[in-house]
Amino acid sequence: QKEVEQNSGPLSVPEGAIASLNCTYSDRGSQSFFWYRQYSGKSPELIMSIYSNGDKEDGRFTAQLNKASQYVSLLIRDSQPSDSATYLCAGIKANFGNEKLTFGTGTRLTIIP
Amino acid sequence: EAQVTQNPRYLITVTGKKLTVTCSQNMNHEYMSWYRQDPGLGLRQIYYSMNVEVTDKGDVPEGYKVSRKEKRNFPLILESPSPNQTSLYFCASSHSTGSVPGELFFGEGSRLTVL
Numbered sequence: 001q002k003e004v005e006q007n008s009g010p011l012s013v014p015e016g017a018i019a020s021l022n023c024t025y026s027d028r029g030s031q032s033f034f035w036y037r038q039y040s041g042k043s044p045e046l047i048m049s050i051y052s053n054g055d056k057e058d059g060r061f062t063a064q065l066n067k068a069s070q071y072v073s074l075l076i077r078d079s080q081p082s083d084s085a086t087y088l089c090a091g092i093k094a095n096f097g098n099e100k101l102t103f104g105t106g107t108r109l110t111i112i113p
Numbered sequence: 114e115a116q117v118t119q120n121p122r123y124l125i126t127v128t129g130k131k132l133t134v135t136c137s138q139n140m141n142h143e144y145m146s147w148y149r150q151d152p153g154l155g156l157r158q159i160y161y162s163m164n165v166e167v168t169d170k171g172d173v174p175e176g177y178k179v180s181r182k183e184k185r186n187f188p189l190i191l192e193s194p195s196p197n198q199t200s201l202y203f204c205a206s207s208h209s210t211g212s213v214p215g216e217l218f219f220g221e222g223s224r225l226t227v228l
Contacts, residue, residue: 008153034215044156054173066212088156092215099213105155 001028004091006104015113019076022103023089026070033072034064036088043082044088048074077109115140117220119204126194134189134223136204144209145172145187146217149200156203162187162195163209193203194227201225 005024010038013019023033032051035045050056050072062075072091076083086106093100117138126132138145146161148171158171162181176198178190187206191198202223207214 031213044217044221045219046216049216090215093211101158101213101215101217103156105153 001031002104003093004089005014005104006087006089006107008105009108010110011078011107012110012112013082015079016113017079017092019109020074020082021087021089021107021109023072023074023091024070025072025091028067028070030070030091030093032092033063034036034090035072036073036090036103037064038086038088039083056074060100062089066086076109083109084109094110114158115218116196117204117206117218119220119223120204121223122221123214123224125228126175127228128195129193132191132194132225134191134202134204134225136187136189136220137185138187138204138206138218139185140206140208141184142206142208142218143184144214145181146153146205147189148203148205149189149198150203150222152199153157159189161213163211163213191225194225196227199227 005025025049035048037047038044048063056063061075064073086108088106089104120135126192145163150156159177160166160179160183168216204220205217207217
């Protein structure tokens with residue numbers, strides 16, 4: 001089982017709608033989670049970090065963490081064509097001084113005008 | 114401008130010919146790391162460094178070497194490249210107070226082809 005899993009997509013969402021991206025993780029020891037956006041041919045760019053259970057909002061983006069169910073999600077409200085990209089979920093597993101940051105394989109999101 | 118700079122951006126080489134990919138950051142970050150990105154496999158960590166003279170293996174270190182003699186530089190060395198090292202490579206850096214950070218700044222990437 002992969003440590004961080006994402007549906008590879010592609011996920012197609014109409015412009016103006018809410019895009020919902022999901023990520024599950026296998027290790028209950030994972031503490032912190034991150035969402036990166038990667039445009040085609042470009043490098044990943046951090047868009048959200050979440051460290052505790054619940055929701056964290058930043059503009060049109062909301063990250064949600066549910067440690068009991070071991071999932072992390074990213075909601076993008078009022079989706080724009082410029083949101084079309086691959087979204088990478090990453091988590092840090094705390095392991096008594098041997099922490100590890102692991103990335104999922106990414107979900108490709110396409111916003112349809 | 115805060116940035117992570119990698120060179121070369123594109124490289125085609127042949128099996129066995131040693132090469133170095135340089136990485137430099139101007140943010141005074143303690144933590145630096147190298148990743149490779151392959152279709153269907155995502156980002157996999159090759160090596161990382163928590164600070165000067167401190168390096169450690171990631172998930173896929175075989176065939177690679179690194180050094181961290183200065184805080185700003187973290188070169189990736191392929192002593193004898195093989196075709197399975199054909200990939201897109203990213204250098205990343207972050208501020209760290211001793212623990213592995215998750216908020217990384219990535220370089221623009223280096224696309225390497227080994228024939």
